[in-house]
Amino acid sequence: MTHDELRQLxxxxxxxxxxxxxxxxxxxxxxxxxxxxxxFRELIDLEIGLSEWSRESxxxxxxxxxxxxxxxxxxxxxxxxxxxxxxxQTSSTNAKKTAFGLVALAATLLVAALTTWAIFNSNPExxxxxxxxxxxxxxxxxxxxxxxxxxxxWKTSSGESQxxxxxxxxxxxxxxxxxxxxxxxxxxxxxxxxxxxLIVDSIASATLMNGSIVxxxxxxxxxxxxxxPESSIVxxxxxxxxxxxxxxxxxxxxxxxxxxxxxxxxxxxxxxxxIGEASRFQREAPKVGRxxxxxxxxxxxxxxxxxxxxxxxxxxxxxxxxxxxxxLRRGRSGFGWNGGWHPPGRRxxxxxxxxxxxxxxxxxxxxxxxxxxxxxxxxxLRALQSPILVGDGEENSSELFVSFVLExxxxxxxxxxxxxxxxxxxxxxxxxESSGRRHGSDNSQSQISFGVTSQSxxxxxxxxxxxxxxxxxxxxxxxxVAQISKNGQDQFQVRVRIYEKGESRDAFVxxxxxxxxxxxxxxxxxxxTHVRLESxxxxxWQIDHLCIGKSWASVTSPN
Amino acid sequence: xxxxxxxxxxxxxAFGIAFNEVRNHIRIKSRDKLHFDRELVELLAxxxxxxxxxxxxxxxxxxxxIDQLSDVHRALIRQCYLNSKSISEVAxxxxxxxxxxxxxxxxxxxxxxxxxxxxxxxxxxxx
Numbered sequence: 187m188t189h190d191e192l193r194q195l196x197x198x199x200x201x202x203x204x205x206x207x208x209x210x211x212x213x214x215x216x217x218x219x220x221x222x223x224x225x226f227r228e229l230i231d232l233e234i235g236l237s238e239w240s241r242e243s244x245x246x247x248x249x250x251x252x253x254x255x256x257x258x259x260x261x262x263x264x265x266x267x268x269x270x271x272x273x274x275q276t277s278s279t280n281a282k283k284t285a286f287g288l289v290a291l292a293a294t295l296l297v298a299a300l301t302t303w304a305i306f307n308s309n310p311e312x313x314x315x316x317x318x319x320x321x322x323x324x325x326x327x328x329x330x331x332x333x334x335x336x337x338x339x340w341k342t343s344s345g346e347s348q349x350x351x352x353x354x355x356x357x358x359x360x361x362x363x364x365x366x367x368x369x370x371x372x373x374x375x376x377x378x379x380x381x382x383x384l385i386v387d388s389i390a391s392a393t394l395m396n397g398s399i400v401x402x403x404x405x406x407x408x409x410x411x412x413x414x415p416e417s418s419i420v421x422x423x424x425x426x427x428x429x430x431x432x433x434x435x436x437x438x439x440x441x442x443x444x445x446x447x448x449x450x451x452x453x454x455x456x457x458x459x460x461i462g463e464a465s466r467f468q469r470e471a472p473k474v475g476r477x478x479x480x481x482x483x484x485x486x487x488x489x490x491x492x493x494x495x496x497x498x499x500x501x502x503x504x505x506x507x508x509x510x511x512x513x514l515r516r517g518r519s520g521f522g523w524n525g526g527w528h529p530p531g532r533r534x535x536x537x538x539x540x541x542x543x544x545x546x547x548x549x550x551x552x553x554x555x556x557x558x559x560x561x562x563x564x565x566x567l568r569a570l571q572s573p574i575l576v577g578d579g580e581e582n583s584s585e586l587f588v589s590f591v592l593e594x595x596x597x598x599x600x601x602x603x604x605x606x607x608x609x610x611x612x613x614x615x616x617x618x619e620s621s622g623r624r625h626g627s628d629n630s631q632s633q634i635s636f637g638v639t640s641q642s643x644x645x646x647x648x649x650x651x652x653x654x655x656x657x658x659x660x661x662x663x664x665x666x667v668a669q670i671s672k673n674g675q676d677q678f679q680v681r682v683r684i685y686e687k688g689e690s691r692d693a694f695v696x697x698x699x700x701x702x703x704x705x706x707x708x709x710x711x712x713x714x715t716h717v718r719l720e721s722x723x724x725x726x727w728q729i730d731h732l733c734i735g736k737s738w739a740s741v742t743s744p745n
Numbered sequence: 746x747x748x749x750x751x752x753x754x755x756x757x758x759a760f761g762i763a764f765n766e767v768r769n770h771i772r773i774k775s776r777d778k779l780h781f782d783r784e785l786v787e788l789l790a791x792x793x794x795x796x797x798x799x800x801x802x803x804x805x806x807x808x809x810x811i812d813q814l815s816d817v818h819r820a821l822i823r824q825c826y827l828n829s830k831s832i833s834e835v836a837x838x839x840x841x842x843x844x845x846x847x848x849x850x851x852x853x854x855x856x857x858x859x860x861x862x863x864x865x866x867x868x869x870x871x872x
Contacts, residue, residue: 240826
């Protein structure tokens with residue numbers, strides 16, 4: 187390892203932004219190279235020295251005009267505290283100063299080392315104490331992070347206002363409508379779904395008074411303490427949703443686990459809620475929880491809020507298949523839907539939600555996420571929240587866009603080969619007349635469909651008309667983006683652009699398409715109510731990040 | 746800090762103090778897998794104790810080196826290390842991106858590290 191590489195790793199370690207692989211490299215290097223340890227100590231000394239100097243000089247040195255910003259008042263306002271602290275330290279000897287630096291170093295290192303010890307000895311009560319301690323040091327002017335919001339209405343002291351200052355500060359947040367995310371500099375973020383009332387207590391704690399939020403605690407965060415009027419919820423590496431109303435509080439854990447601690451209770455009253463579990467607690471008797479169906483509450487989760495924000499309101503429906511419990515029928519993944527996925531007929535199989543590969547395709551970061559796999563003779567239907575009306579009068583959008591990431595998978599288990607007969611994939615939009623189920627048979631026929639044939643060529647179909655292209659698609663992740671637009675009285679065209687992995691997406695509606703189906707005639711396109719996904723009996727397909735929107739940008743913006 | 750007895754083993758004392766200090770902080774760090782193992786921590790702490798004089802000399806030299814920085818750079822360090830504002834806010838108030846601020850800080854720190862080395866070499870006692 188070169189000197190510069192080592193410096194860079196140490197800098198990342200100091201800033202807390204080091205990754206796992208880099209951390210392992212650094213640890214190995216430090217263990218085996220005395221010179222590297224010397225450099226490590228030098229740089230840690232530098233950090234400690236800068237920190238000490240900053241605190242000492244804050245009360246002594248006038249900031250230059252050029253460097254002063256309005257926010258500096260906040261910083262300078264803290265000098266009195268620092269002076270008090272410093273006054274108490276003036277009698278310290280050099281030996282003590284040395285010891286302070288070394289303790290800081292030892293403490294820095296021991297924080298890491300003793301973590302292992304803490305895992306085996308952790309006591310949730312101490313966690314609460316620590317997080318509550320953080321409440322005490324927050325002040326009302328200190329910015330604790332940033333707010334990401336789109337079309338949010340907030341209730342403020344002067345009435346209701348569209349959006350609000352984008353800095354998080356200690357205080358009350360009343361979201362009347364919309365979805366907002368509070369990104370704390372501590373590494374956690376909260377997704378609020380209006381109506382919601384939250385009091386931010388510190389950079390690592392808040393109290394939910396009413397409504398629904400999702401708490402996401404990143405691995406770099408030191409944790410986040412969410413309180414309700416009757417309890418504290420301590421995360422243990424987690425993403426979870428909480429909803430509170432007049433009578434009860436529900437906690438749904440999407441990842442990791444949490445400990446529910448009723449106020450004034452003993453440890454034996456604590457309840458641990460693990461991934462895929464949900465509990466409801468009556469506010470009058472918060473010590474006793476009752477298991478409820480996971481995902482019953484329709485939380486707006488992190489990813490979905492992000493997608494909505496990027497789409498600027500043009501996204502009609504989205505499904506990232508982030509269904510932790512893997513229950514497609516429950517319909518808790520995505521937004522813009524009415525209920526979950528179900529097979530259109532008895533003979534059709536359900537798909538399954540599986541872990542996505544930890545890659546990034548077409549701007550979609552899939553590490554830790556899920557996708558939908560359709561294997562064999564599989565078909566799924568899902569109803570849209572509202573019928574889609576394409577080009578039917580002035581009120582309706584003249585264009586509809588659909589996108590998804592698709593990959594053909596070789597199915598080793600059944601020895602199905604690529605390109606074998608009946609291995610197609612089809613995406614369809616369906617009108618009410620064709621979406622019903624009668625006596626277990628599949629009567630749902632798509633008004634518009636497109637996809638990949640068994641011979642790996644792309645196609646588009648509407649009614650009796652079919653268009654395909656003499657292009658052989660490769661078995662790598664592909665991004666399908668389709669445009670359905672009216673081009674005459676009762677006539678539509680369906681155009682599909684397929685991007686292969688590594689290919690740049692167009693920023694705007696492209697001039698060239700992979701498949702174009704012109705002059706499709708259909709009278710049902712003004713009332714599309716369902717989406718249908720289908721795989722041939724020898725096919726195995728993975729689909730992810732399904733978007734339906736009113737604009738090109740809304741379905742091609744990554745999360 | 747006042748409880749430190751210079752006649753006792755620093756390492757034992759530091760471990761004791763740090764242990765207690767840290768104990769309250771690490772409860773909710775249990776998710777953080779990025780920690781050095783105990784063997785390395787002990788090795789670093791042992792070597793730090795042996796080099797406590799050098800460490801003190803380094804920080805005294807650092808104070809002189811900081812004096813040589815421009816007012817703007819000193820103000821920047823103060824803002825970043827006082828923890829009264831987030832790095833993002835400091836960057837924003839200075840019209841910089843977060844990445845640009847990190848780079849700027851890295852350059853200042855590199856300059857300071859070189860200055861400290863130079864100071865110690867001039868004093869003749871240290872490498």
